[in-house]
Amino acid sequence: MFTPLWIVLGAVALIAIWFVATYNRLIQSRNRVDEAWSDIEVQMKRRYDLIPNLVDTVKGYTKHEEGVFTKVTEARTAAMSATTPADHAKAENMLSSTLKSLFAVAEAYPQLQAVQSFVDLQHNLTDAEDKIQAARRFYNANIRDFNTMLQVFPTNLIAGMFGFLKREFYDAPDIVNEAPKVQF
Amino acid sequence: MYSEITANKRKTFGLMAAFILLVLGLGWALGEYFGSPSGGLIAAGVVAAVMNLIGYFQGDKVALAASGAKPIERRDNPQLYTLVENLAIASGLPTPKVYVIADPSPNAFATGRDPSHASVAVTTGLLEIMDRAELEGVLAHEMSHVKNYDIRVMTIVVVLVGTILLLSDWLLRMTVFGGRRDSEKSSGQLGVILLVIGLVLAILSPLLAELIKLAVSRSREYLADASGSLLTRYPDGLARALEKIAAHDRPLLRANHATAHLFLANPFDPHVTKKFEQLFSTHPPIEERIARLKKMGTTV
Numbered sequence: 001m002f003t004p005l006w007i008v009l010g011a012v013a014l015i016a017i018w019f020v021a022t023y024n025r026l027i028q029s030r031n032r033v034d035e036a037w038s039d040i041e042v043q044m045k046r047r048y049d050l051i052p053n054l055v056d057t058v059k060g061y062t063k064h065e066e067g068v069f070t071k072v073t074e075a076r077t078a079a080m081s082a083t084t085p086a087d088h089a090k091a092e093n094m095l096s097s098t099l100k101s102l103f104a105v106a107e108a109y110p111q112l113q114a115v116q117s118f119v120d121l122q123h124n125l126t127d128a129e130d131k132i133q134a135a136r137r138f139y140n141a142n143i144r145d146f147n148t149m150l151q152v153f154p155t156n157l158i159a160g161m162f163g164f165l166k167r168e169f170y171d172a173p174d175i176v177n178e179a180p181k182v183q184f
Numbered sequence: 185m186y187s188e189i190t191a192n193k194r195k196t197f198g199l200m201a202a203f204i205l206l207v208l209g210l211g212w213a214l215g216e217y218f219g220s221p222s223g224g225l226i227a228a229g230v231v232a233a234v235m236n237l238i239g240y241f242q243g244d245k246v247a248l249a250a251s252g253a254k255p256i257e258r259r260d261n262p263q264l265y266t267l268v269e270n271l272a273i274a275s276g277l278p279t280p281k282v283y284v285i286a287d288p289s290p291n292a293f294a295t296g297r298d299p300s301h302a303s304v305a306v307t308t309g310l311l312e313i314m315d316r317a318e319l320e321g322v323l324a325h326e327m328s329h330v331k332n333y334d335i336r337v338m339t340i341v342v343v344l345v346g347t348i349l350l351l352s353d354w355l356l357r358m359t360v361f362g363g364r365r366d367s368e369k370s371s372g373q374l375g376v377i378l379l380v381i382g383l384v385l386a387i388l389s390p391l392l393a394e395l396i397k398l399a400v401s402r403s404r405e406y407l408a409d410a411s412g413s414l415l416t417r418y419p420d421g422l423a424r425a426l427e428k429i430a431a432h433d434r435p436l437l438r439a440n441h442a443t444a445h446l447f448l449a450n451p452f453d454p455h456v457t458k459k460f461e462q463l464f465s466t467h468p469p470i471e472e473r474i475a476r477l478k479k480m481g482t483t484v
Binding site (some may be wrong): 039137 | 269
């Protein structure tokens with residue numbers, strides 16, 4: 001008499017356990033994404049911190065290039081105040097292109113290439129940009145895992161129920177800080 | 185990836201348990217031989233516990249010392265250090281300690297009990313012949329061993345296999361060459377049976393140890409090749425590095441059976457050409473690994 005009741009109860013209990021476990025996995029995965037984002041921010045901050053020094057160093061050796069410096073500083077401020085990953089990608093893109101013009105200016109002053117602090121800053125900037133790229137890969141790998149979880153059946157049912165939203169990949173175009181060739 | 189980690193943690197636990205049983209068996213056989221089975225069991229219990237603890241907490245140091253690896257700082261080799269650091273960021277792990285082995289044979293390994301206690305070692309030969317992309321491929325392979333806890337299993341195997349080899353060697357010498365001290369006490373059939381059990385155990389345990397090593401290391405290399413390539417997004421880098429290692433074809437100076445399974449390529453012979461070697465090698469044939477990486481490069 002009792003057997004069917006027990007089977008039903010057992011099935012309900014199993015579903016409940018699966019429900020809780022899946023929900024927790026989703027939360028865990030989303031936290032991993034957020035954590036990965038803060039890793040990117042750490043590396044970006046390092047890059048932002050290097051830029052004023054770089055501007056000052058170049059300023060000391062060049063004349064009549066104020067426009068470039070203002071643009072770099074403005075782009076840096078814009079990038080620092082961006083909040084969403086999409087805004088960030090756009091602002092970082094701006095910053096990279098202004099930095100390119102800064103290095104183009106520096107190229108025109110050969111004596112600058114002999115200044116140790118300038119060379120060091122250039123190295124540090126390259127390193128910071130490599131690290132942003134590495135952190136971005138980790139972030140995107142976590143996004144991929146999270147989005148996959150949101151899409152596969154039956155996890156997508158729970159994700160839909162609790163309003164988990166798909167995240168966007170952080171697609172900053174590859175940051176290139178090679179000084180562009182100056183055409184005369 | 186995460187189920188891989190759970191499997192590796194479980195495997196470590198299983199290995200430690202199996203090791204305890206095996207050492208207890210050896211201890212019992214030895215104790216029986218000296219006329220004190222309980223004494224043998226107790227001694228074996230102590231040995232097993234101590235070796236497990238050493239394997240777990242100090243295994244990385246044992247492996248690094250056995251291969252003659254020296255720790256380096258960022259200033260000693262900024263390029264190598266930065267590559268490791270960036271790959272650690274890309275895989276979301278703390279930066280492991282970096283070691284260099286003074287050896288002309290190109291090879292590398294990773295060890296440690298978890299990602300926060302991990303070390304990556306490369307030989308000077310590797311640093312000499314690899315360009316940046318190839319070195320990055322090799323390091324990414326090692327970082328994926330770190331990430332999925334392969335290092336925990338493979339490191340504990342170093343100490344456990346070493347201990348089993350030592351103990352069984354000792355037992356074998358005693359049963360074959362030593363005289364029995366308690367011939368009156370357990371003579372006749374029982375004595376013969378015990379002698380046979382002791383011999384069988386002594387002969388089987390190194391074989392068993394070898395099998396354990398194979399079981400834990402072979403498929404792992406393909407997996408680390410694949411997930412390492414996922415990290416750099418450039419399978420060709422590692423493929424070229426393996427090609428160079430194969431072409432170099434030079435055994436490691438301090439190649440050692442207890443640590444062989446840790447390395448990127450088989451430290452005795454990277455090719456693993458002979459049929460017999462394929463059965464008992466700790467590594468899959470390097471050509472097969474290169475072929476798989478090349479295929480990955482074209483499909484990605």
